[in-house]
Amino acid sequence: MDRYSKIRILGVYTVLIGLSCFFLLPFCWMVLTAIKPPSETFSQILPSTIQLSNFREALTQSTFPFGRFFFNTTFLTVFCTTASLFASSLAAFGFARLRFFGRDVIFMALLSTMMVPAMVMMIPTFFLFQKLNWIDTFLPFMIPALCGNPFQVFFLRQFFLSLPEDLFDAARIDGCNSFQIYLNIALPLCRPALATLAIFGFLFFWNDFIGPLVYLHSIENRTLALGLYSFQGVHGTSWHLMMAASLVTIIPVFIVFFALQKYFTRGIVLTGLKG
Amino acid sequence: MATCRVAGKIRWKRNLEGYLFILPSLLGLLFFFLGPVVASFGLAFTRWNLFTAPEYTGLANFNKLFHDPLFWQSVRVTVTYAVLAIPLGLTFALCLALLVNHRLRGVEIFRVIFFLPNIVAGVAMMLVWKWMFHPDFGAINLILDTLYISDFLEWVGMGRPMWINSRGGAIPALVLMSLAGVGGSMMIFLAGLQNIPTHLMEAAVLDGANAWQRFRHVTLPLLSPTIFFLTIVGSIAALQVFTEAFVMTSGGPANATFFYGLYLYENAFHLFRMGYACAMALLLFLAVFTLTLIQWRLSKLWVHY
Numbered sequence: 001m002d003r004y005s006k007i008r009i010l011g012v013y014t015v016l017i018g019l020s021c022f023f024l025l026p027f028c029w030m031v032l033t034a035i036k037p038p039s040e041t042f043s044q045i046l047p048s049t050i051q052l053s054n055f056r057e058a059l060t061q062s063t064f065p066f067g068r069f070f071f072n073t074t075f076l077t078v079f080c081t082t083a084s085l086f087a088s089s090l091a092a093f094g095f096a097r098l099r100f101f102g103r104d105v106i107f108m109a110l111l112s113t114m115m116v117p118a119m120v121m122m123i124p125t126f127f128l129f130q131k132l133n134w135i136d137t138f139l140p141f142m143i144p145a146l147c148g149n150p151f152q153v154f155f156l157r158q159f160f161l162s163l164p165e166d167l168f169d170a171a172r173i174d175g176c177n178s179f180q181i182y183l184n185i186a187l188p189l190c191r192p193a194l195a196t197l198a199i200f201g202f203l204f205f206w207n208d209f210i211g212p213l214v215y216l217h218s219i220e221n222r223t224l225a226l227g228l229y230s231f232q233g234v235h236g237t238s239w240h241l242m243m244a245a246s247l248v249t250i251i252p253v254f255i256v257f258f259a260l261q262k263y264f265t266r267g268i269v270l271t272g273l274k275g
Numbered sequence: 276m277a278t279c280r281v282a283g284k285i286r287w288k289r290n291l292e293g294y295l296f297i298l299p300s301l302l303g304l305l306f307f308f309l310g311p312v313v314a315s316f317g318l319a320f321t322r323w324n325l326f327t328a329p330e331y332t333g334l335a336n337f338n339k340l341f342h343d344p345l346f347w348q349s350v351r352v353t354v355t356y357a358v359l360a361i362p363l364g365l366t367f368a369l370c371l372a373l374l375v376n377h378r379l380r381g382v383e384i385f386r387v388i389f390f391l392p393n394i395v396a397g398v399a400m401m402l403v404w405k406w407m408f409h410p411d412f413g414a415i416n417l418i419l420d421t422l423y424i425s426d427f428l429e430w431v432g433m434g435r436p437m438w439i440n441s442r443g444g445a446i447p448a449l450v451l452m453s454l455a456g457v458g459g460s461m462m463i464f465l466a467g468l469q470n471i472p473t474h475l476m477e478a479a480v481l482d483g484a485n486a487w488q489r490f491r492h493v494t495l496p497l498l499s500p501t502i503f504f505l506t507i508v509g510s511i512a513a514l515q516v517f518t519e520a521f522v523m524t525s526g527g528p529a530n531a532t533f534f535y536g537l538y539l540y541e542n543a544f545h546l547f548r549m550g551y552a553c554a555m556a557l558l559l560f561l562a563v564f565t566l567t568l569i570q571w572r573l574s575k576l577w578v579h580y
Contacts, residue, residue, distance in 0.1 A: 012377055016385045019371070023388050023455060026403045027395075029414045033406065042412045091300035100293025110300060113308045117515050117563055119536060120556040123543050124314035125307060127325065147303020178292050207397030209518045214544065225398045229522055232402060239406050246399035257394045261387070 030250075034243040041239050051240075058244040063234070066245065068220055069227040073206060074252075076138060076223060080145035081201035085194060087148035092156030093182045097168055107157070110150045118210075126214060140215045141205075152197050159193045160186055199260060206253060224249045318553040325547050336554035346555070348530050349538040352446065356534070357513035359450045365505055368457040369498075372464035386465075390458035401522045404452045408438035415451075439524050445531040449519055460505050467501035468494070499578040507570055511563055535559060 034054055036047040059066045094100075095107045129140045163186070171181045187194075212226040222230070228249055235241050294301070319336060323329035340346045375386050392400065407414040416435065419425045425435045438448040471494060479489045517536035520526055526533040535555070543552035 009379065012374060012379065016374060016382075019374075020385060020388045023392060023458075025414055026392070026400060026407065026455070029407055030399075030403045045417070087299040087303075091297045094293050094296030098289070098293040098296060100290040103293060106297065106301065106304075110304055113304065115511075115563065115567065116308075116312060117511070117556070117559050119515065119539055120315050120560050121308065121311040123549055123553055123556070124311035124318065126543075127314075127549075128306075128311070130325075144303060144307050146299055147307060148300045153300060178296070182296075203394065203396070209398060209522070210540075213521075228398045228402065232522070242402055243406065246402050249397070249399045250395050253395050 030243045030247055033239050034247050036240060038238065038240045054240045054244040055248065058231075058235075058241040059248060061231075061235075063219070064227055064231050064245075065219065066224075066227065066248070069222055069224045070249075072138075072216075072221060073223040073225075076141055077202055077205040079138075080141055080205045081198055083142065083145040084147075084149045084152060084201060085197060087146055088152035088197075089156050089187060089190070089194070090182065091148050091153045093160055093178075093186050095153065096157045096160035097181075097186070098178060107153075111154060114150050122210075122214065129215065135215060136217045136221055137215075138221070141211060149201075152201075155197060156190060156193055159190050163189060195260065199256075202256065203253070315553045315556055318550055319557040320554075321550040323549040325549055329550065332550065336551050337558075339551065340554055340558070345530070345533070345538060349533050349535045352531070352533050353514055353516065353535040356446050356449060356516065357510060359446065360453045360513055361506065361509045363450065364453060364457050364509065365460060365502065367454055368460035368505075369464050369502075371457065371461040372468055375461065376465060376468050386462075389461055392455045393458040396456070398518070398522055401452075401519055404455075405439065405523045408440075408448050410435065410437045410440055413438075439532070440528060442529050442531040445524060445528065449516075449523075449532060452519070460509070463505060464498065464501060467498050471497050496579045500580060503570070503574050503578045507567055510566055510570075514559065514563060514566075 032045065032047065033041060035050045035052065036044075037049060037051040037054075040047060091110075095103060125140075126135075129135055132139075134140050134143075167185060168181055171185055176184070207225060208223070209225045209229070212223045213229075216222050216226060228245060231245055232242060318329060320331060320333060321329035322332045322335070371389055375382055375389065408416075410416055415438065416425065419428075419436070429435060436444050436447075438444045475493055475497070476489065479493050484492065515536055516534050517540065520532045520534045520537050521540075524532045526537045539552050539555045539559070542548045542555065
């Protein structure tokens with residue numbers, strides 16, 4: 001099985017390239033439509049001239065402040081990802097390395113929350129936030145983020161459990177209290193796990209749609225996902241504008257992805273199950 | 276690990292310390308999970324419009340739901356989608372993983388390409404797909420035209436696919452779109468494939484097994500835990516589809532993509548029928564729970580560890 005026949009190699013490459021066309025198709029299509037003048041949207045595939053003013057036109061519509069959307073989305077994503085990682089790592093450390101009454105029961109309860117569909121919590125949570133007057137602010141996102149996330153707690157707990165106990169025992173003998181151990185030993189060691197979770201978290205908050213749909217109403221508070229959706233409501237048939245706007249909302253994700261690429265693939269493999 | 280009893284004061288201090296660490300998570304568990312879930316299940320038996328107090332109505336909501344054609348339409352749509360998307364998606368993901376598992380030069384590039392749609396997801400991608408599904412000028416039909424597949428379909432009597440503009444083509448369109456997102460499952464399959472011990476494969480070759488036999492009797496059984504995991508995760512996700520339908524089709528045309536989540540959202544935030552929506556949520560939870568339980572039981576038959 002070490003040497004493949006030339007035919008097989010050729011076959012595999014052909015299929016891979018063919019499938020790549022399918023996967024890359026949306027991006028190519030988006031770019032092509034975004035740079036063509038609107039008159040060519042329906043008539044030809046390749047542009048005869050490149051019209052970059054589509055981008056300026058899409059982003060400077062008076063009723064759609066994309067700069068504001070961009071700021072909102074970035075702020076929410078960065079805050080919520082960091083806050084939830086901090087809270088989750090604290091809890092994970094507690095569940096992994098500290099002993100207290102009811103520890104395992106509470107951990108199981110936390111895990112079991114992952115099984116309940118999000119929609120079940122949606123309505124009472126909305127009512128709670130309405131009573132607190134938090135609707136149309138960022139608080140419905142920020143406060144729950146400060147409480148961590150069961151998946152992150154699970155993931156990090158696994159990681160902490162895999163660290164050698166002697167490390168922590170030595171630190172305790174040297175006089176560290178638990179928080180110091182957490183901060184100075186556990187956290188720095190779990191950087192790859194944190195990076196992986198940060199990426200998942202970033203993607204989740206950046207692309208979140210239902211949350212902003214339910215909680216963010218006024219235009220100035222909306223995120224990119226929501227803004228793009230309302231943009232569609234007004235400019236639905238101006239595909240060149242829509243593709244230009246979509247492309248711009250995707251570019252930051254592209255940049256983050258290619259900068260942290262090795263963490264992505266490594267992270268997915270980390271979550272792969274062995275059984 | 277020491278199992279000796281600790282003096283009372285130290286144990287108290289340890290408990291306090293532990294609880295301090297898990298405090299944010301614990302508070303979240305109480306206020307943003309337990310509280311809302313209990314409230315939601317309770318509200319399912321009331322009629323409530325968010326502004327006046329809820330009034331207890333017993334099983335009236337459920338009775339109304341079972342006679343509600345829109346409810347059944349949403350169930351039909353969601354189940355059809357799940358039944359199509361999950362097997363197709365998993366098969367496609369497995370094929371991709373097998374392809375990408377070859378030790379050829381540059382295969383990592385393809386891995387990244389296949390995973391790309393999972394990274395660059397969101398409303399932007401849904402809008403691109405909406406444009407690609409345009410019956411006359413969208414990429415999908417243009418490709419079908421060039422490959423003469425649309426002519427074949429017309430000859431067979433099916434006509435040119437209208438995708439999300441038609442009642443019959445809308446769900447297949449969403450299924451096709453979901454196939455572009457199998458990168459994550461592919462990665463998990465890949466990890467599973469690479470964990471298959473090589474000596475087992477070598478033994479199979481020595482015993483004279485051909486490629487298909489190796490796949491059927493070595494690879495598949497050893498992958499069964501992964502398949503099981505992905506099936507459960509996939510079905511839970513498929514039952515909660517919302518954004519795609521909301522953004523791309525608004526549940527149309529003629530309710531062809533009226534997913535369960537859409538109807539729940541409409542009941543809660545457009546019609547303010549909170550009790551009714553909570554009843555739907557409760558049913559969804561029961562469905563997810565039952566489905567997972569059934570799959571768990573069935574797994575004893577076909578999953579090898």
